[in-house]
Amino acid sequence: MKQAYGKSQASLRVWFWRAARFFRTRARELRMIVKALLFTGHPVLVHVIPMRRCNLACTYCNEFDDVSNPVPLEEMKKRLDHLAAMGTSIITISGGEPLLHPQLDEIIGHIRHHGMIAGMITNGFLLTRERIERLNAAGLEHLQISIDNTVPDEVSKKSLKTLDQKLVLLGNFAYFQVNINSVLGSGVKDPEDALRIAHRAVDLGLTSTVGIIHDHNGQFKPLGGREIEIFEEIMNLGKRSFSRFNGFQHRVARGQEHDWRCRAGSRYLYICEDGLVHWCSQQRGYPGTPLAEYTREMREREYRTEKGCAPGCTVSCVQQVGILDNWRAPQTLQPVAAPVAGAGLVNIAREPTPQESGAGKT
Numbered sequence: 001m002k003q004a005y006g007k008s009q010a011s012l013r014v015w016f017w018r019a020a021r022f023f024r025t026r027a028r029e030l031r032m033i034v035k036a037l038l039f040t041g042h043p044v045l046v047h048v049i050p051m052r053r054c055n056l057a058c059t060y061c062n063e064f065d066d067v068s069n070p071v072p073l074e075e076m077k078k079r080l081d082h083l084a085a086m087g088t089s090i091i092t093i094s095g096g097e098p099l100l101h102p103q104l105d106e107i108i109g110h111i112r113h114h115g116m117i118a119g120m121i122t123n124g125f126l127l128t129r130e131r132i133e134r135l136n137a138a139g140l141e142h143l144q145i146s147i148d149n150t151v152p153d154e155v156s157k158k159s160l161k162t163l164d165q166k167l168v169l170l171g172n173f174a175y176f177q178v179n180i181n182s183v184l185g186s187g188v189k190d191p192e193d194a195l196r197i198a199h200r201a202v203d204l205g206l207t208s209t210v211g212i213i214h215d216h217n218g219q220f221k222p223l224g225g226r227e228i229e230i231f232e233e234i235m236n237l238g239k240r241s242f243s244r245f246n247g248f249q250h251r252v253a254r255g256q257e258h259d260w261r262c263r264a265g266s267r268y269l270y271i272c273e274d275g276l277v278h279w280c281s282q283q284r285g286y287p288g289t290p291l292a293e294y295t296r297e298m299r300e301r302e303y304r305t306e307k308g309c310a311p312g313c314t315v316s317c318v319q320q321v322g323i324l325d326n327w328r329a330p331q332t333l334q335p336v337a338a339p340v341a342g343a344g345l346v347n348i349a350r351e352p353t354p355q356e357s358g359a360g361k362t
C-alpha cells in the first residue's frame with residue numbers, strides 16, 4: 001500500500017515537471033518563432049557534435065567513427081558562448097553518440113545557461129533511469145531517437161526490440177519531449193515496421209515522425225501505395241510535432257522535387273567536432289570555416305546563396321527552419337567556399353548515396 005502510494009507520488013511528480021517543462025518550452029519556442037520572423041541575422045537552429053565516436057555502427061551512416069575522443073568541455077563551452085553571441089535560438093547536440101560524452105550534462109547546462117533551447121539526438125542505447133534523471137536536471141528540452149526496424153538486422157541494431165525498454169523509461173521518467181523517428185523508402189525491408197514503431201511511441205505518450213531515405217542512385221524514389229498510406233498515417237500521428245507543417249516531406253514521399261530556399265550556413269549551422277561550420281551533415285566541407293572566424297557577413301552571404309542540392313534535399317530539420325524565410329530574400333548568389341582538403345568529407349558535387357543520406361541517422 002505504502003509502496004503504491006510512493007509510486008503514484010513519483011508519477012505525479014514526473015507529470016507535474018513534464019507539464020511545467022512542456023509549457024515553458026512552448027512559450028520559448030513561440031518567442032523563437034517571433035524573433036525569427038522579425039530578424040534574419042541570427043541562426044535559428046545549430047547542430048553541434050561533442051562526440052564523433054558511436055557505440056553502434058549502422059551500415060548506412062557516414063556520421064560516426066569508433067576512435068575519436070570527446071571534445072573537451074572548455075572547448076564546447078567556448079563554441080556555445082560563440083553561438084549564443086550570434087543570437088542562436090536552438091542547439092541540438094548530435095554525434096556520433098552524445099551520451100558517450102562524459103560531461104554531456106554540463107554541455108546541456110551551458111546551453112540553458114545562455115537561454116537557448118536544448119535538444120539532443122541519440123541512439124538511446126545508453127539511457128537508464130538515472131541517466132534520464134540527470135538529463136532532466138541538466139534542463140534538456142527535446143530528445144530524438146531514430147528507430148529503423150522492429151528487430152535488429154545486419155544494417156541497424158536500432159530496433160523496437162532493443163530499444164523498447166528505453167522508450168518505457170523515457171515515457172515514465174523524462175520531463176523533456178521525446179520524439180521517435182521511423183524511416184520509409186528504399187532499403188527498408190518492411191514498411192509496416194515504421195507504423196508499429198510510431199504507434200508504440202504514441203502509446204507511451206511520446207511523439208512520432210517519419211523520415212524518407214533515397215534510392216540506390218541517390219535520387220528520390222517515390223514511395224509505393226502502401227508506403228504513402230503509412231507515411232500519411234504517421235504524419236497524422238505526429239500532431240504535436242512541427243513536422244506536420246513540413247509540406248516538403250509530402251513531396252519527397254511522392255518523389256517530387258521541391259522549390260525552397262535552403263538557409264544552411266546562416267539560419268542553420270552544423271558545427272563538427274573540429275569546430276568548423278558546415279552547411280549540414282550531408283554537405284560537410286562547405287564552407288568549412290572555424291566557428292570563431294565565422295562572421296555575420298559570412299552568414300548573410302550564405303543566407304542569399306542558392307544551394308544546388310536543395311530541390312532533392314531530404315534533410316527535414318533544415319527545411320523546417322527554411323519555412324521561416326521561404327517567403328523573403330530570394331537567393332541570387334553562388335557558393336564560393338571550397339571543400340576542406342583531406343577531411344574525407346561529403347562531396348557536394350553529387351547527390352548523397354543512401355548510405356550518406358542520413359535519413360535514418362539518430
Ligand code: SF4
Nearest residue numbers: 262280309310313318
Ligand atoms: S543537403 Fe539540404 S540542408 Fe544540406 S545544404 Fe543541401 S539543401 Fe541545404
Ligand code: SF4
Nearest residue numbers: 054058061123361362
Ligand atoms: S546512425 Fe546513429 S547510432 Fe547508427 S552509427 Fe550513425 S551515429 Fe551511430
